[in-house]
Amino acid sequence: MGIVWLKRGIKHLFLNLILIPRDFLLLLITSTYPLFVWVFTWLPPKYIEWAGRTRAYRAYYNALNTVPAYRQYIGEKDMPFEEAPETDKESYIKKFPTELRCRDGVFPEKDVMIDESSGSTGTPYNWIRSIKEREQSHKFVSFFSTFCYGKKPWITINAFSMGAWATGLNMGISLQQNGIVKNTGPDIGKIFNTLRFFGNKYPYLICGYPPFLKELVDAAKIQKFPLKKFRLNALCGGEGMSEGLRDYLLEAFDLVYSGYGATDLEIGIAGETPQSVAIRRLASKNPEIRKKLFGTDSRLPMVFQYNPLMHYIEINKQDELLFTINRSTVLSPRIRYNIHDKGGIARYDEMKQKLKDVGIDIDKSAKGEKMIFPFVWVYGRIDYTISVMGANIYPEDLEHCIYSDKRLSRITKSFSLGLDEGKQGSVRPAFYFEITKKPTKKLKELFEQSIIKHLIKLNADFREAWRENKKTLVPNIYLYPTGQGPFKTHTGQIKQVRLVK
Secondary structure, eight states: OHHHHHHHHHHHHHHHHHHHHHHHHHHHHTTSHHHHHHHTTTSOHHHHHHHHHHHHHHHHHHHHHHOHHHHHHHTTOOOOGGGSOOBOIIIIITTSOTGGGSGGGSOOSSSEEEEEOOOTTSSOOEEEEEHHHHHHHHHHHHHHHHHHHOSSOEEEEEOSOOSSBHHHHHHHHHHTTTEEEEEOOSOHHHHHHHHHHHOTTSEEEEEEOHHHHHHHHHHHHHHTOOGGGSEEEEEEOSSOOOHHHHHHHTTTOSOEEEEEEETTTEEEEEEOOHHHHHHHHHHHHOHHHHHHHHOSOSSOOEEEEEOTTTEEEEEOTTSEEEEEEOOTTOSSOOSSEEEEEEEEEEOHHHHHHHHHHTTOOGGGSSSSOOOOOOEEEEEEEGGGOEEETTEEEOHHHHHHHHHTOHHHHTTEEEEEEEEEEOGGGOEEEEEEEEESSOOOHHHHHHHHHHHHHHHHHHOHHHHHHHHHOSGGGOOEEEEEETTOGGGGGGTTOSSOOOBOO
């Protein structure tokens, strides 16, 4: 036991020593936005990858030496970082008290804040963070926003939910560095009043969950509020977004980008950039490009860029993303943490070569500056899937179907999916829609025909199963007025619930 601890201590000390100059350099790089962008436009992608991996090794040995819960979790084996077991809510978070998952096994007496997760997958959790780690995350969100929306100050209307939730509070603090912020929360009336009060002489950035921003656009149409008279950009987060929904939002906003994060980890893990969006839109229009870039999965993933010096990302055998937060300021380290999002990663030069193979120049695919950060693509949580006759159907599939038909997208507020069990154990897909019109038999038939048509076109598994046995795949369609049926329980929730059990 003593020999193992000694080996870990020596490795920890060695990594700390060799990374001291790089830590100082990173601090210098992130001191100003121009320097940050300049450096990350010329550093070699392989060097960035290596530096991120080295910092992840240090975070691992740091946790082994200072975090009682993680030391107990790993045990007395002297294993390298790549062989360390994954952590997640079930295996690590639930198993150990919060204090033991902190450095030195205690809460600091000051400079600490606690976030609460939304509980969209079940029980809400509390996540403890130091002020320093928050400040670093805030700066990175600020830099990414500047990169996407420009250097000119704007008024941010923060429509993310406020309170103990990580996203709302932290987005407001982050974007104060870019201009003026008003934290309205998801209140359409307050947003319209804010726009009226300050007028159209200022540019605005409206932040919120994608479904809420759609609701805002729809409310403006109903109330005849002149959104198009304002210079509006949108920053989304919290869940995925189809290109159909982006197009829908672009009717009111000049630019629409999403950020990627998780309360288990932190906000600002990755962000859409002009290049990542251009790549995704190319893939959405061409199945061969999508297959070349992302593999055989029929879904179109969200595509982001991320800074591996802050977050090291790996892919396990199930194609799930594993995250290690690399910074030494993290109070409760997460090492090889699995939030069970499926996806993939590629260095900038690897993505560039893949696109070159299909005749596309990545450097010309989007206007403006570029950053050579690696790409991460995310399909979404694996536990939101339903399966019928071997065909996996995902929330992303259903959203794509809705926004492929304007007759549906105009009246749909929310949706969920599940399975209906019939006699003798037979099952079929069940799709639930919250709509702004009165449900009718004719409307139900429209949803059924349109959803089946677009699922066959989109989802290869569904298409093959449909060819073999149509009867078992005809979905049961349920239409509900606003706030009724399964959507009654959604009222007041932070995120829309996609799976009806």
